[in-house]
Structures are given as structure tokens and as C-alpha cells.
Amino acid sequence: MGDTAAKKYSLKEVEAHKDKKSCWIVIADNVYDVTKFLEEHPGGEEVLLEQAGKDATENFEDVGHSTDARTMMKDYLVGEIIDEEKTNTPEKLKKKWSGDSNDPDNSSSWKTWLIPMALALAASLIFRFFFISKN
Structure with a gap:
């Protein structure tokens, strides 16, 4: 993660970016500006616009994106959610996926x-x- 990843956003700030002009989504507590990717998204721009301005982690994981898709995400990373609002911390993910x-x-x-x-x-x-x- 480069300098842009150091930028922290609240969920309220992300919520302000929920249309074709500025489309941000949160995946695993990272904030992505996917505005330029809308037309390129294989599932269509509607899929991203439905998740715009919110945490799309669960939907992203449910679809089962490829390794290539996960690699491409780095190009759209603009920052991360502030610590107080993070929901996908390693401890929470471990509990969620551990099969306890x-x-x-x-x-x-x-x-x-x-x-x-x-x-x-x-x-x-x-x-x-x-x-x-x-x-």
C-alpha cells in the first residue's frame, strides 16, 4: 500500500460518493474509487452503483472474484476506513471464517x-x- 492507503475515511465520507460521477466502495475496510472502472466492470456498472458509498465486502466475497480482479483493485485504492469504524479487522475476519x-x-x-x-x-x-x- 502506497501513500494513498494512509488516507483514512469515515463511512459517512464514503457515502457521499455514490453515483456515476464519483463511485467509492469499501471492501475489507479499504476504500476504492471505482468511478473509472464502472464501464469496464464485467458485471456491468449497475452492480458497482448498487454498492456505491457502502461496505461491499460481503457481496464482493459472495461473487468469488478472481485473483486478477483482486490484483486490479490496487489501482483503485484511495485509502482505508478509520479505525473506529472498521468491521473487517483480522480478528473479526478470523472469527468469521474460522468455522468456530x-x-x-x-x-x-x-x-x-x-x-x-x-x-x-x-x-x-x-x-x-x-x-x-x-x-
């Missing part, structure tokens, strides 16, 4: 395998009952 089994937000992880297994079991029982028992 005591974390109530992590309760959906068992659903990702249990529900499909239950459906597969039900389908096999139905198949056995209707097709195999008739022979």
Missing part, C-alpha cells in the same frame, strides 16, 4: 450435508418401496 463450531452463525454448515443426505435416503426408501417390493 461454537459460533451460532455457523449452524448452517451441518445443513449443507445433512439435508441432501436426508433427501437421498428418502428417495432410496421410496424407490425400494415402489419398485423393488413389486417384484
Whole structure:
């Protein structure tokens, strides 16, 4: 991070940049001026304008951007969020992504395998009952 990264912005300051003339977004507590990138964005400018002036970290991560996209971000970095308003500090990210089994937000992880297994079991029982028992 160069000299521009040393610049600190509040979320209120970022919020003032939410249109085609000046489009800023926050990703992982870093502030990016993506105004010049609007027309080049592969997903269309609307995607960026929807997130303009706010923290787009979750949406950015949900899309699963490539390494190239993450490298390109450096060109648009203008600073970072002031310390008091940071939400993606390493400690918070570690907790969020650690898979802590005591974390109530992590309760959906068992659903990702249990529900499909239950459906597969039900389908096999139905198949056995209707097709195999008739022979």
C-alpha cells in the first residue's frame, strides 16, 4: 500500500460518493474509487452503483472474484476506513471464517450435508418401496 492507503475515511465520507460521477466502495475496510472502472466492470456498472458509498465486502466475497480482479483493485485504492469504524479487522475476519463450531452463525454448515443426505435416503426408501417390493 502506497501513500494513498494512509488516507483514512469515515463511512459517512464514503457515502457521499455514490453515483456515476464519483463511485467509492469499501471492501475489507479499504476504500476504492471505482468511478473509472464502472464501464469496464464485467458485471456491468449497475452492480458497482448498487454498492456505491457502502461496505461491499460481503457481496464482493459472495461473487468469488478472481485473483486478477483482486490484483486490479490496487489501482483503485484511495485509502482505508478509520479505525473506529472498521468491521473487517483480522480478528473479526478470523472469527468469521474460522468455522468456530461454537459460533451460532455457523449452524448452517451441518445443513449443507445433512439435508441432501436426508433427501437421498428418502428417495432410496421410496424407490425400494415402489419398485423393488413389486417384484
